[in-house]
Amino acid sequence: MTTNIDELKSVASQVRRDIVRMVHGCQSGHPGGSLGCTDFLVGLYFATMKHDPKFNMDGIGEDLFFLSNGHISPVFYSVLGHAGYFGKAELATFRKLNTRLQGHPTTHEHLPGVRIASGSLGQGLSVAIGAALAKKLNGDDSLVFTLHGDGELQEGQIWEAAMFAPHNKVDNLIATVDVNGQQIDGPTDKILGLLDLAAKWTAFGWDVLTMNGNDMTEVVSTLAEAKSRTGKGKSIVILMHTGMGYGVDFMMGSHKWHGVAPNDEQLAAALAQLEETLGDY
DSSP states (O other), rough: OOOOHHHHHHHHHHHHHHHHHHHHTTTSSSSHHHHHTTTHHHHHHHHTTOOTTOOOTTTTTEEEESSSSSHHHHHHHHHHTTSSSSSSGGGGTTSSTTSSSSOOTTTTOTTTTSSSSOSSOOOHHHHHHHHHHHHHHOOOOOOEEEETTGGGGHHHHHHHHHHHHTTOEEEEEEEEEEEEEETTTTTTTHOOOOOOOHHHHTTTTOOEEETTTOOOHHHHHHHHHHTTTTTOOOOOEEEEEOOOTTSSSTTTTTTSSSSSSOHHHHEEEHHHHSSSSOOOO
């Protein structure tokens, strides 16, 4: 655990290098959202959560994280690798035959750090609520974190879960929504507008925070603030504003990089913008 911002930025730079290399290596995957959520996941795993890379599936006594928008698996795998859940060399097997690093995280591969199969959007919040209630029943005061895409909020199951959690005072839960305004077919406001998300979550009874998800200082401080609000009768949601493809200029802000792999020239251009800080796998 560290709250040193320079150290966290260093990890984030390497994670971004991993992402573009992983997706390029198999010519498949989702770099845009992965790059945008890098600062959040680094801040979560390296500065916020109480967790053990030795990994016990039941997670008793640990904070838990559930990745609902499982298509951004490259950033999740890279962060887990750098956090010590498995050797970083395994990142080279992403989406390849017989790998544990599937395109969407799966549990049957028994990859340490992965608690649910995800990628079928809309399900992660329900799972996280169940885990949070289980912790309450077990007298476990650890927290549950989850991450969602903004396009994922077009799924009805999200709003069923959003009603359930405050009604049942699930106050050991911190959900985060990646509000990048993009989804696979275009801008969210053109596909199915989400309107005022803060007003919606507030109306559903959640304690709502906002942050710039590409500012490491703000990520760490907002997560700390969210933790300080747990245990007070309300579920907490962070509306995290990010740029899709953040860190690579030609990918930034475009839905076109939601699920497209860079070619050789594009990989070289991306890596030229991302400092190698911890050594490439």
